[in-house]
Amino acid sequence: MSNFLLCLLSASSVHEAIQLAVSPGAYARASASARILTSREPSLVDELAREIRTVNPSIRVEMSSQDQVTSEYYTQALQKIEVYGDPSVHPQAEHYWGNVNSFGPRACYDEGKRVAEALCYAYREQHDVDIRIARIFNTYGPRMGASDGRVVSSFIASALAGEDLKITGDGTATRSFQFVTDCMQGLYSLMNSGYSKGPVNIGNDGEFTIERLAELVIDLVSRMTCQPRVSISHLPPLVDDPTIRRPDIALAREVLNWQPVVQLEEGLRRTIEWHINESRSD
Template sequence: MKKRILVTGGAGFIGSHLCQRLLNDGHEVICLDNYFTGNKANVIHLLDNPYFELIRHDVTHPFFIEVDEIYNLACPASPVHYQYNPIKTIKTSVMGAINMLGLAKRIKAKILQASTSEVYGDPIVHPQPESYWGNVNPIGQRSCYDEGKRCAETLFMDYRLQNDVKIKIIRIFNTYGPKMNPNDGRVVSNFIVQALKGEDITIFGDGTQTRSFQYVDDLVEGMIRMMNSRDDFWGPVNIGNPKEFTMLQLAELVIRLTGSTSRIVHMPLPQDDPTQRQPVIDLARKELNGWEPTVELEQGLKLTVDYFKNLLQQS
């Protein structure tokens, strides 16, 4: 059945992949973005599709439309961008959630919140199940993002309880792939761009801190399965790759795949940077038809390296 679907932050890295997939699945897609971190180039190839619509709008302001489903992805997600204007970041998470939940309430649409593994902070429990409440500094440099997303989850749960809005909450763990912003400060894009340019690869800390990297196609599949899951399951649910890698392992793999001569250098660890990040995905496997990541890190990195090679050649 063809649905009308609103994607906020739809011109961003993840949002643009989601828009493409929803169109491929036969739906009508309205993409909303203010282009703070999103990029029109990510979706320009979709503009010829009669079932795709692109609207410039900031979710901190109300928006009115008739749709069947809403994917709320709008918010800068990398430290470089969300720390650039921390007040704007927390307004995007909180006011954006209020505006989109208000819209969902009025038009009786189902709405999915793209939350984050950052709600777990620098975790004391490892790996992280959804039942863990987290270890977050409420007044640190990362708080605008971490606490903004935590507050958005609260709003989603309260709109469900008070107004019977059909909600879904996913917690996204580190995701990478084509269309990442080369200047977003995320570790995968940083390492690949530095390696392709032959620059030093900068690792913050001693490199033993870990992350779990999922390829963007696996995330999009998880998002869609969550939106289509049974009505009495609203989450939150972890969507991430349970395979854990150290920063040193990632840097060495990127150097090998790019054939780079880059050296690895170490820099001081930023405030509140998590030392471990790994999801427990038992709930996703159980509730989302056996969902789990299928793209191995080396396979996904090759596709991402190819994307950045082409991008750097064009610039």
């Protein structure tokens, strides 16, 4: 697809905004905020409602538009890996059902992702809607806001400001980080594939502790800016925060002929460079 319409939508404006596009070939729905996991604002309860509000009208837009287009038309739901919760299976493949606490501080966030997949499945079965579901593992890169609540951007912002990097827990929890260009290539491959049997993991299968991520950021920022190295401090762990994360991307390799190519240190270097240039332009 060569033309894209990017909109920041409320539930009430989804249908009207999509009608602005001329014969869309696909609709990609992405709605999430990582800040609710650390914010004290009363926004956590909104996440589950957001999933229902945005997925429902999104798929209804597709159904109402199918008779207006001649090309293949489908919805792609861009899901985060919260569907896996705190996994008891490692690495996590698409057939794993997950391990989620439905009665805890992360519940609305995690279950919101799961209900979104359930809604997509229901629409596919009842209305024959062509669906693609991507389960996106931790993604980072240039243009990610310093205050958006994600660990990579938070660490970079702190290191550039000369502040200690704060880790919740003892730092042994693991994550798998993929650079944004790899993620977008994976999503594009999925959107243009014929695979609609179920979710597909889109992620980098390299696995790093949060402590190691912090050390890499500290080292790169110090070398790139000639600033003194900052330190690491630890905060109490978050309730139900996953202890391990690593995608099994065998399915993506097989059906999409896709795999990530940007390794963590190189991706961090590009991201830090962008943040440095942004601070100089202010």
